[in-house]
Amino acid sequence: MSSKKIGLIFNGVWSQYAFAKATKYRDLYKLLYIHDLDAAQMDSVDALAIPFQSNHRAIAQRRDLLYDFLAQGKRVFVEGDSSAQWLDATWEDRPVNNFWWVKDPHNSPVSATDHSHPIYNGLTPRHAFWHYHGIYTRVPEHAEIIQKNVDGDVVTWQTNHFGGTLLVTTLDPIIEHGVQQITHLNHYCDRLTEWLIGIRPEGKFEILKTDYGVAI
Amino acid sequence: MQPPIHALIISNGIEGLASLYQPNADIHYDWAEVGPHFDPDLSGYDLLIVPNGTDHVAMYRIRDRVRAFLDAGGTLFCFDGWFTDWVPGHRWLMDNTQKSMEVRYKIKDDPYGLVGQFRAEDLNFSHGISGWWSCGYIEPAAQSTVFLEDTWGRALVVIDDSTTNGLMVLTASAPAADLSYATTDDDAADRAMAELYRAFLRLVPRQKITD
Numbered sequence: 001m002s003s004k005k006i007g008l009i010f011n012g013v014w015s016q017y018a019f020a021k022a023t024k025y026r027d028l029y030k031l032l033y034i035h036d037l038d039a040a041q042m043d044s045v046d047a048l049a050i051p052f053q054s055n056h057r058a059i060a061q062r063r064d065l066l067y068d069f070l071a072q073g074k075r076v077f078v079e080g081d082s083s084a085q086w087l088d089a090t091w092e093d094r095p096v097n098n099f100w101w102v103k104d105p106h107n108s109p110v111s112a113t114d115h116s117h118p119i120y121n122g123l124t125p126r127h128a129f130w131h132y133h134g135i136y137t138r139v140p141e142h143a144e145i146i147q148k149n150v151d152g153d154v155v156t157w158q159t160n161h162f163g164g165t166l167l168v169t170t171l172d173p174i175i176e177h178g179v180q181q182i183t184h185l186n187h188y189c190d191r192l193t194e195w196l197i198g199i200r201p202e203g204k205f206e207i208l209k210t211d212y213g214v215a216i
Numbered sequence: 217m218q219p220p221i222h223a224l225i226i227s228n229g230i231e232g233l234a235s236l237y238q239p240n241a242d243i244h245y246d247w248a249e250v251g252p253h254f255d256p257d258l259s260g261y262d263l264l265i266v267p268n269g270t271d272h273v274a275m276y277r278i279r280d281r282v283r284a285f286l287d288a289g290g291t292l293f294c295f296d297g298w299f300t301d302w303v304p305g306h307r308w309l310m311d312n313t314q315k316s317m318e319v320r321y322k323i324k325d326d327p328y329g330l331v332g333q334f335r336a337e338d339l340n341f342s343h344g345i346s347g348w349w350s351c352g353y354i355e356p357a358a359q360s361t362v363f364l365e366d367t368w369g370r371a372l373v374v375i376d377d378s379t380t381n382g383l384m385v386l387t388a389s390a391p392a393a394d395l396s397y398a399t400t401d402d403d404a405a406d407r408a409m410a411e412l413y414r415a416f417l418r419l420v421p422r423q424k425i426t427d
Contacts, residue, residue, distance in 0.1 A: 010273070011228050011229070011230065011271055012228060012250070012270065012271025012272050012273040012274055012275075013228070013230070013269055013270070013271065013272075014272060014296065014297035014298075014299050014308075014310065014351075014389065015297075015351075017272075017299050018297075018299075018310045033273055035250070035251060035252045035254075035273075035274075036252070053230045053231070053269050054229075054230070055228050055229035055230070055250070055271075056229065057229050058229065058251070080231070081231040093231065093232075095401060096401075098343075098345075099342070099343035099344070099345055102343060102344050102345060103343065103344075133231070134231075179351060180310075180312040180351075181316045181347055181348075181351075205312065207310050207311060207312055209309060211299070212299050212307065212308065212309045212310060212352075213299070213300075213301045213307035213308070213309070213355075214299065214300055214301060215276070215300070215301050216273060216276055216300055
């Protein structure tokens with residue numbers, strides 16, 4: 001049992017749950033239900049992940065908790081969409097191309113990745129990108145860009161401006177790894193986990209039947 | 217002409233959800249937004265829709281209200297993976313032991329006459345990729361109808377008018393709506409999903425439920 005935990009902001013969505021309950025990650029991630037989130041729960045974790053399919057209106061209502069967490073020097077990862085109500089950036093939706101690898105596998109929609117970032121360091125291009133959900137048309141002046149698409153739009157960015165490190169991407173590794181239909185996401189999610197709390201997950205992504213049909 | 221269906225959709229604020237269901241002369245939609253003290257009034261509705269990507273912590277917390285709605289003759293559509301135990305008599309299980317590239321959808325039993333209202337084979341592929349439409353499988357209640365099953369004979373679409381006094385239409389996290397969001401933009405797959413949704417709507421009895 002790991003003594004370090006990543007809080008996974010939980011919107012009650014099954015793919016978020018499946019990821020956090022998988023044998024490979026269950027000791028490293030702690031589900032923090034968004035509507036019950038308070039300072040004590042935030043104090044119980046060492047890093048934070050905000051997955052795709054989050055309730056950003058509810059997150060915005062707890063904005064101060066997130067920035068207090070960052071101010072403690074901790075790391076926060078945000079994937080998928082976001083809201084300017086709590087993040088100083090502008091996310092815009094775009095059609096999801098999740099079939100380019102079948103139709104045109106040599107022309108990825110992402111053209112530039114900074115592989116010096118610890119998560120992306122060592123990832124192949126295919127493991128560093130599968131599809132994205134929208135783009136950022138505006139990021140903070142203090143942000144560094146990690147990934148862009150072929151049109152030059154921002155897909156992944158990072159800033160240390162708030163004390164800790166805030167890493168934001170429109171990729172959706174946690175949700176998709178929970179869905180288990182993209183087979184290579186262990187590479188990204190393992191590096192993400194290690195970047196967040198310094199622990200590299202081990203073992204297989206196994207789903208336990210006893211985690212389903214549960215009373216909570 | 218029948219009166220319109222009065223439907224309530226559960227919303228947990230995820231991106232794209234608001235565009236999935238389009239009101240028309242046959243159906244009127246209201247939305248119930250999940251919050252800290254979520255306890256929606258289901259009275260007056262014919263249909264409760266739990267769309268893909270729903271908050272199943274919130275649904276578990278209102279399970280008694282949902283059961284009362286069904287026992288009063290209401291209809292439940294759940295098009296998601298309900299990992300909590302709030303759907304009476306049925307269990308959804310996530311599973312990763314089979315390859316999604318081998319998933320094919322097959323009609324099993326059709327006492328409700330859904331075949332012919334959509335092309336089940338068009339659900340098999342989105343841009344040539346299989347397994348996109350559903351996740352996991354359902355352990356159905358006894359006496360319910362398994363309408364659609366997967367390659368391995370596991371229930372993916374279940375219709376149940378026996379467990380409660382109402383009707384349940386359940387999918388193994390397979391979206392059903394007028395429009396899809398990010399799941400697919402393949403024309404044939406999109407059309408089949410929307411036609412299946414409209415076929416489900418034809419099963420809904422029009423009656424205002426009061427709990």
